[in-house]
Amino acid sequence: MATRLKEVDAVMVGMGWTGSIMARELTKAGLNVVGLERGPDIKPAEDFAMPHIRDELRYVQRLEIIQDPAMETLSFRHRPSEQALPMRRMGSFLPGNGVGGAANHWGGQHWRYLPSDHQTRSNILNRYGAKALPEDMTVQDWAMTYDELEPYYDRFEKLCGVSGKAGNLRGQKVDGGNPFEGARQNDYPTPPVKMTESALMYAKACKELGYHPFPQPASTISQPYTNTEGLALGGCQYCGHCERAGCEANAKAGPHICVLPVLRADPKFELRVHSWVSRLTYDKAAKKVTGVVYTDTRTGEEYEQPAGMVVLSAYVFGNIGLLLHSGIGEPYDPATQKGAVGRNYCYQLSRIGLTMFFKDKNFNPFMGSPGSMMVIDDFDGDNFDHTGLGFFGGCRIQTGHGEGRPIAYRPTPPGTPRWGSAWKKAAVDNYQHALSIGMSGSNYANRNNYVDLDPTYKDQLGRPLLRLTYNFVENDYKLAEYCMSKVVEIAKVMNPTVMGSPRLRKGDYDIVPYQSTHNTGGTIMGTDPKTSVVNRYLQSWDASNLFIMGASTFPQQPAYNPTGPVGALAYWAADAIVSKYLKNPGPLVHA
Amino acid sequence: MADERILRREFLKGAAIAGTAAATAIAPATEAAAQSAPPKPQAPPAASADSDAMVTLSPAEQAFFTAAADTIIPADDLSPSGSDCGVVTFIDRQLASAWGGGAKMYRSGPFRKPPGEGFGYQLALTPREFFAAGITATNAWLKKTRGKEFDRLSLKERDEVLKVMDQGKAELQNFDGKQFMEALLDITMEGFFSDPIYGGNKNKVSWRMIGYPGLPATYANMMDLYRNKLYKPEPQSIADFS
Ligand SMILES: Cc1cc2nc3c(=O)[nH]c(=O)nc-3n(C[C@H](O)[C@H](O)[C@H](O)COP(=O)(O)OP(=O)(O)OC[C@H]3O[C@@H](n4cnc5c(N)ncnc54)[C@H](O)[C@@H]3O)c2cc1C
Ligand code: SF4
Numbered sequence: 001m002a003t004r005l006k007e008v009d010a011v012m013v014g015m016g017w018t019g020s021i022m023a024r025e026l027t028k029a030g031l032n033v034v035g036l037e038r039g040p041d042i043k044p045a046e047d048f049a050m051p052h053i054r055d056e057l058r059y060v061q062r063l064e065i066i067q068d069p070a071m072e073t074l075s076f077r078h079r080p081s082e083q084a085l086p087m088r089r090m091g092s093f094l095p096g097n098g099v100g101g102a103a104n105h106w107g108g109q110h111w112r113y114l115p116s117d118h119q120t121r122s123n124i125l126n127r128y129g130a131k132a133l134p135e136d137m138t139v140q141d142w143a144m145t146y147d148e149l150e151p152y153y154d155r156f157e158k159l160c161g162v163s164g165k166a167g168n169l170r171g172q173k174v175d176g177g178n179p180f181e182g183a184r185q186n187d188y189p190t191p192p193v194k195m196t197e198s199a200l201m202y203a204k205a206c207k208e209l210g211y212h213p214f215p216q217p218a219s220t221i222s223q224p225y226t227n228t229e230g231l232a233l234g235g236c237q238y239c240g241h242c243e244r245a246g247c248e249a250n251a252k253a254g255p256h257i258c259v260l261p262v263l264r265a266d267p268k269f270e271l272r273v274h275s276w277v278s279r280l281t282y283d284k285a286a287k288k289v290t291g292v293v294y295t296d297t298r299t300g301e302e303y304e305q306p307a308g309m310v311v312l313s314a315y316v317f318g319n320i321g322l323l324l325h326s327g328i329g330e331p332y333d334p335a336t337q338k339g340a341v342g343r344n345y346c347y348q349l350s351r352i353g354l355t356m357f358f359k360d361k362n363f364n365p366f367m368g369s370p371g372s373m374m375v376i377d378d379f380d381g382d383n384f385d386h387t388g389l390g391f392f393g394g395c396r397i398q399t400g401h402g403e404g405r406p407i408a409y410r411p412t413p414p415g416t417p418r419w420g421s422a423w424k425k426a427a428v429d430n431y432q433h434a435l436s437i438g439m440s441g442s443n444y445a446n447r448n449n450y451v452d453l454d455p456t457y458k459d460q461l462g463r464p465l466l467r468l469t470y471n472f473v474e475n476d477y478k479l480a481e482y483c484m485s486k487v488v489e490i491a492k493v494m495n496p497t498v499m500g501s502p503r504l505r506k507g508d509y510d511i512v513p514y515q516s517t518h519n520t521g522g523t524i525m526g527t528d529p530k531t532s533v534v535n536r537y538l539q540s541w542d543a544s545n546l547f548i549m550g551a552s553t554f555p556q557q558p559a560y561n562p563t564g565p566v567g568a569l570a571y572w573a574a575d576a577i578v579s580k581y582l583k584n585p586g587p588l589v590h591a
Numbered sequence: 592m593a594d595e596r597i598l599r600r601e602f603l604k605g606a607a608i609a610g611t612a613a614a615t616a617i618a619p620a621t622e623a624a625a626q627s628a629p630p631k632p633q634a635p636p637a638a639s640a641d642s643d644a645m646v647t648l649s650p651a652e653q654a655f656f657t658a659a660a661d662t663i664i665p666a667d668d669l670s671p672s673g674s675d676c677g678v679v680t681f682i683d684r685q686l687a688s689a690w691g692g693g694a695k696m697y698r699s700g701p702f703r704k705p706p707g708e709g710f711g712y713q714l715a716l717t718p719r720e721f722f723a724a725g726i727t728a729t730n731a732w733l734k735k736t737r738g739k740e741f742d743r744l745s746l747k748e749r750d751e752v753l754k755v756m757d758q759g760k761a762e763l764q765n766f767d768g769k770q771f772m773e774a775l776l777d778i779t780m781e782g783f784f785s786d787p788i789y790g791g792n793k794n795k796v797s798w799r800m801i802g803y804p805g806l807p808a809t810y811a812n813m814m815d816l817y818r819n820k821l822y823k824p825e826p827q828s829i830a831d832f833s
Contacts (some may be wrong), residue, residue: 040598057785062690069697076710085710088697189749194814218792239808249809319606362821366803368808406784406803418757418776419752428669432821457699492759510709 002293007306008032008270011292012313013277013322016101017563018549019254019313020263021159023259024229025269025574026311029582034305035269036294038276039098044256048104048246056405061247065105066090066244067097071276072461074317075454078471078508080334086457086465092510093347093517094244099273102315102517103254103563107243107370108219110162110253111560112153112568115182116382120444121459122383124392124579137392137475138337138344138445140555143525146182149568152575154186156567160253161225161233163371164188164217180377193222193236193258195400198435199365203374204401205493211376216398217564218371219253229262240366240402245494274298277381278461279328280310282543289328289543295461309545309577312523313570316552320522321466322450329533331540332450334469340533340541342381342451344521345470346557349441351393351515353503354479354487355411355434356496362432365409368402379486380559381442382574385469391478393442395559397487399435412434413498435496437487440516441480442559446473451522471509479503518562520554528591537576538569544587547573643680647687647719651740655726656682658742662749663779670796673779681782686719693717693743721774728766729756788829798826806832 009031012019016140023033040343042065047053058064067073069090074200077084096102097454116123124132133139166187168178192215195203203213223235234250242252250257263269276295281304291306312319323329323341330339375398377383386392403409411434412426454467484502491499526532529541549570551562580588645653660682670676685691702715716724717718730740733752741749753772754762761768782791784798786805792798798805805826813822 049807053807053830055786055788055829057789058780061781061785063695068695070695073697078707078709082706083703083715084695085703085705086699088712089695091711194811196814197819235811237808238810238814240810241808362817362819364813364817364820364822366808367814367817367822372814403804406801407781407799410780410784410801419753419779421665421667421669424667424669426662428801431803456701508709509706510707510711512711 002302002304004304005223005306007291007308008034009307010034010291010309010311011036011305012311013292013306014038014312014314014318015099015255016096016313016315017103017255017567019101019311020259020572021091021567021570022311022313022547022549023269024259024263025571025578027263027266029066029578031268033269034307035271035291036275036277036305037099037271037273038297039096039273041271041273042098042100042104042246042256044246044250050149050248051414053215053245053248054239054241056241056407059105059241060365061245063090063094065096065098065246067095068458073465075457075465075467076511077467077469080448080469084283084454084467084469087511091512092515093519094514095317095517098272099260100254100256103559104246104256106254106517106563107246107250107561108252109221109561110157110160110164110217111368111564112182112184113146113382113558113560113565114180114383117558118142118144118146118149127382128386131173133392134475136447136473138447139392140344140445140524140526140531142555143532144529144572149183149565150182151233152568152571153564155228155571156564158189158228159258159433160219161221161227161569162189162217162219162253163193163222164290165192165215165394167214176214178375179212180380180383188217189223190225193218193220193369194238195374196363196368196372199372199374201361201435201494202437205490206374208493209490211378211490213376215375216371216373216375216400218369219563220247220369220371221251221253227258229259231258231261233257236369236371236486238368238372238402240368240404242370243403275303276461277314277322278302278325278463280322280546281306281328282328284327287327287543289546291541309547311547311549313549315550316499316519316522317451317466319548319550319552323523323533324453325463328540328546331452334448334450337447338530340483340524340529340531342522343450343531344445344524344555345451345468346443346445346520346554347470348443348516348518348557349476349480349505350438351497351503351513352441352484352505353436353438354484354491355436355500356491356494357411357413357433357498357500358429358435359433359497361435363401363435365401365404365431365434367404368400370400370402372402373398373519379483387483389478391475391477391482393444393559394440395439395479395483397439397483397490399437401435404431404553406431412564413500431499435494437491439483439487440559440561441476441483444475444555445521445556446475472505477505511584516549518556518557520551520562523548523552524555525553526555527589535587535591537581537588538573539576539581541591545585547577549573645683647691648679648683651730652726653679653683654742655730655740658744658749659753659775660779660782662746662753663776664783665746670800673783674784675793676796677787677791677793678782680778681785682778682791684790685778686722687783691717691719693719718774722778725766725771725774728763729761729768729771732761732763732768755810786829795826795828798828
């Protein structure tokens, strides 16, 4: 029997970016908030300190601060006809565990989505006609426009101190920024981060071809900054140990340095760690949740925490899982296309690119940050004409350095053996001289890509694992091929000593090599409860006091990393809760 | 063999002299300074990393990993052999660690053979058990086809054997030779390139070899100073800071 605790105003399930932002906004509005986090409390001053934080084996190979699949994982198959098998080791994506969530070990590439990314479906229909949209491509519009979200993008950027250069200030194009971005009211809070030599070479070649290179907007910030919570961030040291590890310099924006110090000091907020939420309690008739049930992993004791409001901020998989485990909403069935929970799961086309070798260059690949990149957006989203191309969406194409950690980074030219003296010589001869052009492609929803519950495998709480049914489809292969032709074009202009061979996406999706932690969908936003889980304020159609945060609300995945919009949406939803919902609790949108 | 030993001594000695102690937390600001960092007295090596006694590997397993490490990373003018660099000690420690025992792995059944590519590791074996079974299967196959176990073969023969395994053509009984080869290559490279604190990469030999500076990695000034210029200071490891 679960011990029943005293009711609180609001509970956050998960204390990453979204849980922290929501908790902060709701306590500011006077609510008593409890933050439940399944993992430990991570403390940057100890946990991200020198020298151990620069240990590649521990953080990059053995995934020290990443979700433990022994606790909770997914099962996976490529298609509904296949037998799903558990993901026994984390690979393709690396969700976080512990206070701060995945932002502890993210790369901080900080984007806004394009205005057309917010209206994917109607944009395709308007520009290319209804016949052009493939029948199985279940893309949808966002439930709010870019212009509506713009002030919240801005707010999240000011929380993080994002470094970058505006390309479109209030409708005026600005040289050197991204000319394709939506109009922004303000420039970035801090100037662009330092670029690597490789990034500058790439930008030069792009310019020669008439493309529009600009610096990667980065939450690995270029200079010390005091954020909107009055908290001080440091400047990036270009340490080359960013992704999968914490930042020793307090320069990588994350809940720990951007929000939590204020929240921890607030008596209206209580943080409970090692508190693993197994389900929500749900009054289906009243269309309300009544609280959550969680297990303290230190004692095995189960608690029921009643709450006036529940915020799901448990990352994409946690959010979908908790709805399915609690019987909230109708699970999606690809055969009938009925049900909305688990629908439109999308991912990202990455690990695609081309490596070149420049005999006369020294790139010092260990110096840099994930932001030390120049990017072009000329082939992103709907920035180019798709007529006759056979696919929709696009990719951003970029180059930089900054992850030269030697277990993982040992580029060698094509034809090099994998071991022995010849390999060693090639590894030594090329460590300084390799340059990769990378691309990150959009991933549009398909009716057969979805998430439901596995009939066989269970997690440590005895709940069914989530079952992911996912594969790349024709649209993805064609997109990758088209964008690769642009990569090759740029590579030729860069004129390397040795040209590598293109790394394309071929064959079935492989859940082993890391691709990105840009999982999206499953609890998507929309205007119709039949095809969406939350309304435009990220409020559940099935429980008016349940709000769902994060990329699980995206109807499809554009080419950019997701967290800029994830943070913007958290502020947007918080604003709606505080200014509308609290005054008049109930559905904010009537279906 | 004698040559190898001289080579090894030179590498390890040179390394020890160049190894700067903990205090130099900030990397030198100019190339000249980087190259003329004053030699400091050698810090005593960490006992665990230096001891060659095995924690978990049997003598036969140790012999196998030694032969494999020295084939994958042969002694040459770039580095001593894999085992001389501590790779076998590294593997022993890793397989004895929580990771070797299957930590951070989902280990509930049923266990099934994947219907195709892309599902990742699906065996019930922990890494420790996987390597043990892989070594047994490889040696049994070699005994049958070549009359000798892996560590009895010449360097050239071992290289051939690894190629056969890498191409997925090794006919091991009840074991996937290609999967074993991938795991063997991974753990050997990890041992060669990880921080010396784990027992491999003795005296940062691989870092020095490719020019990886290790810690402390504060490059805000270096980004411009060393733009398109080689930055190759004496590498520093965790032990240098502890
Ligand atoms: C290696 C890596 C690099 C990345 N790089 C970038 C990048 O460059 N740019 C970008 O935009 N994005 C990047 N991302 C993605 C980014 O980190 C995420 O989008 C973002 O952190 C998500 O925030 P969130 O609040 O939705 O979820 P999270 O930060 O994942 O927080 C969810 C929290 O909920 C907890 N939780 C889950 N289930 C439960 C439960 N049942 N009970 C209690 N607690 C629970 C988890 O432990 C976790 O702490 C990267 C991610 C990774 C892993
Ligand atoms: S690259 Fe910059 S932001 Fe990232 S961990 Fe290093 S110092 Fe921090």
